[in-house]
Every structure is written in structure tokens, then in C-alpha cells.
Amino acid sequence: MAEDVKPTRKNLMEIKERIDFSERGHDTLEQKRDALIMEFMDILEESRDVRTDLEDAYDEAQKTIDVARAMEGDVAVRGAAEALKEHPELTTQANNIMGVVVPQIESSKVQKSLDERGYGVLGTSARIDEAASAYETLLEQVILAAEVETAMRKMLEEIEQTKRRVNALEFKLLPELRTNRDYIEQKLEEQEREEIFRMKKIKEKKEQAERAEREAEAEREAEPVSADD
Numbered sequence: 001m002a003e004d005v006k007p008t009r010k011n012l013m014e015i016k017e018r019i020d021f022s023e024r025g026h027d028t029l030e031q032k033r034d035a036l037i038m039e040f041m042d043i044l045e046e047s048r049d050v051r052t053d054l055e056d057a058y059d060e061a062q063k064t065i066d067v068a069r070a071m072e073g074d075v076a077v078r079g080a081a082e083a084l085k086e087h088p089e090l091t092t093q094a095n096n097i098m099g100v101v102v103p104q105i106e107s108s109k110v111q112k113s114l115d116e117r118g119y120g121v122l123g124t125s126a127r128i129d130e131a132a133s134a135y136e137t138l139l140e141q142v143i144l145a146a147e148v149e150t151a152m153r154k155m156l157e158e159i160e161q162t163k164r165r166v167n168a169l170e171f172k173l174l175p176e177l178r179t180n181r182d183y184i185e186q187k188l189e190e191q192e193r194e195e196i197f198r199m200k201k202i203k204e205k206k207e208q209a210e211r212a213e214r215e216a217e218a219e220r221e222a223e224p225v226s227a228d229d
Helices: 009-072 074-082 126-222
Strands: 089-097 100-108
Touching: 009 074, 009 126, 074 126, 089 126, 100 126
Parallel strands: none
Antiparallel strands: 089 100
16 A cells, blocks of 8 residues: 555655666566567477377377287287387486476487397297387387477466566556555655745745834834933
């Protein structure tokens, strides 16, 4: 409430400084918000491409595994899958985008050669090899999709947080500060007018007193001198 602010020049100066600081902060946050939205749109476009590739990789993996099961049987497919000795490894690094830390996922041991898959080459067919290769490609797409989707989610969270801060400054803090500034300026102007009026009254009274004194002095000088004097 503006009425709770003491109308002093010191408070007025402090509020004007806060207004200036808040306006500059508001402009900076608006620029950050707009830049984040542009980055988000780029990531969103990338996410659509990654999702399409992921769906294609999934369809291909399903097709090859169905063929392998039909040709080799479930037992052979499970045996080839359980023969895997080296599992994929994932490492994450922090990537900074407009102040937003998003994970960058690095994978290794996903794509494997025939001898790295663990099952005997002579005991399996090309159908199992094709299924294994397709699922390795699918796993790489899943990892890439996880990286992009996580980055998109974090960017969206930062955009929403920045928008809330912009709105808080624009619709709450700055209006309150400007109201307080206007209130103090109005009160100071009233005090100044009252002070001018008071000084004017004092001056008028002083002039009246001086005029009365001069008139009294003139009357005394105009009085006739008696003979006895």
C-alpha cells in the first residue's frame, strides 16, 4: 500500500532506483525469454525429426525380430540375446544452453560387430544378425530421443519460470513501485505548497508588524510638542 510508505525524499530516491533496476531487469528477462523460445523451437524441430527416426527404427526392429522368430524360433532368438557379454555404456555431460544446463548423453558399445555380440556365428543365421543390428540402431535412437526430450523439457521449464518472473515484474512489482513513487511525489508537492504558504503567511505577518510599527512611529513623531516641554 502506498499509504504505508513514508513520503520522504530519501524513500523517493530509493524507489526510483528500484524502478530503474527493475525495468532493466524486466528488459533483460524479456530478451532471455525470447531467446529461450527461439532455442526451444529449434530443439522442438529436432525432436520431431528424432521422434520420426525413432518410430522408423522401432518399426524396422519389430519387422526384423518377427522374421528372426519365424525363421529361427524363439529359443534361438532368446539364446542369441542372452549371449551378450558387453552391455552398452552411457555417460552424461552438462551442456549449457542460454544458462539452462541440459544433459549431453554419450553412448558406447551400442553398435557391435558379429564377434562382439557373444553368440556363435556358425550357430545363427543372418536373420538374427539383422535383428541385432536393428535393435542396436533402435537403442541409439532411444538414447538420442532421451537427450533431446530432456533438453526440451528443461528449456520449457526455464521458459515458464522466466515468463513468471517477467509477469511478476511487469504486473506486480513495477506497478506497486510506480504507485509508491507517485504517492510520495504528490505528498512532497503538497508539503512544499504548504511550506510556501506558511512562509508567505509568516512574511505577511512580519510585513504587517513592520508597517504597524512604522505607522506608530509616524504617529508619535506627528504628535504636537507641549509648551511645558
